[in-house]
Amino acid sequence: MTDQNLAVIVLAAGQGTRMKSSRPKILHSIAGRSLIGHVLAAAGELSPRHVVAVVRHERDAVVSTITELMPSTVIVDQDDIPGTGRAVEVGIAALPADFVGDVVVVSGDVPMLDAPTLAALIQQHRAAANSATILSAILADATGYGRVVRNEGGHLARIVEQKDATIAELAISEINSGTYVFSVRPLREQLPLVGTNNTQNEKYLTDVIGLLVATGATVDAMPVADGWMVAGVNDRVQLADAARRMNEAIVRRWQLAGVSVLDPATTWIDADVSLEEDVELLPGTQLQRATTIRRGAIIGPDTTLLDCEVGEGARVNRTDATLAVIGAGASVGPFAYLRPNTILGADAKIGTFVETKNSTIGAGSKVPHLSYIGDTTVGEQSNVGAGTITANYDGVNKSKTTVGSHVRTGSHNVFVAPVRIGDGAYTGAGTVVRKDVPAGALAITVAPQRNMTGWVEANRAGTAAAEAAAAASDGTDAE
């Protein structure tokens, strides 16, 4: 249910120069989602009445990502006045004048902060009837963060930025996470009073705290239990660190939900993946985007699945698959490459060194060895021989191959599409299938074999092969 008294302002106008990237910082991804995507997801879970995103740097790219993820977001452009205080000032100006509730401020570059932590912050803010409540953290290394300055009674007095801090203040280990809840009225009153008289000549949001304290308002800072949750991402070292931390949390959550993960350090599970009990993940497995794996399936080692669906009890070994559906009890790999729109039926098999694309392999059917199967439909209980290639592309058009049910094709066939092989048909080894094969027929295109006896001794005299031939009595039919 919508919290009518809650607005969230997402700060997303900053430049992120330390990423050294042509892509805006908050559009970099961890766990398969952009940084801003994680922040919006957490914000959305709070069911706020308003979500406002303040943008400026790389505005269009940032806006298109935000509106795709959360179309109801109100977009506000920050002006030439820099600083987080200015960003919030333009953000709250976009809220309706009759909005009288609480404003949560979050940064687009703090991706690991979760909704339960934000909800606890809001609850504390409301229970204590504070004007502002800061989410803080006690860090062993506070470098780079604003410090939480408390008075003799331990009450929050103000925030000082690293660049403006005295040596004594730099020794403070409690930091400002950049996440806050404000009651909108005092925030509206104080923000215009914030100046830019600091080392960065910016309008600091953090200065609001000191101003509120001076008016006698109640403010507080709530330290978060897990400091890593509020880590900001400013460069690629921190990006990798955040990715690892988030992955650890995701892996742990699935382990506690009944998934076996043999090696958490080499198993990467995106935020949008869904797993069931008794799934087993072997080392080197990457499950990406909206991949779903049903009960009892075993994935890995060294397998990457992107947007795949894997059925109950399936086995997927050393495989790279994108947008593939793998049926219950099916077997894939080792060394298989499933490209988009591969659909594998129940108990079907894609074996070693097989590439598939845009193909449906029916229940119980097998493509066991060394094949390329593209734009193909295979019925049920058929076997496609080792080394079969579908020639699906004539240089201009792609064409379809259809293989029926209970078909047995020989090794090293080429199916020259468009072509159909009927139910129960067979093909011989080395067949190039250019014409449809009727149901129940045997198709062969191989030319008769001609043995030129004595050829090696006559034409390769003196070689090891000729000597071996001379000494042979090999039991072949010399014909």
Ligand code: UD1
């Ligand atoms: C800020 C806090 C600091 C805190 C830290 C936590 C201030 C003055 N300082 O510092 O106390 O410890 O976050 O990570 O707030 N942004 C805008 N418009 C701007 C400037 C920034 O929208 O004009 C956005 C950025 O895109 C970013 C967020 O605000 O999402 C924080 O800005 P950043 O420059 O990273 O602030 P810090 O120096 O990290």
Ligand code: CA
């Ligand atoms: Ca930052």
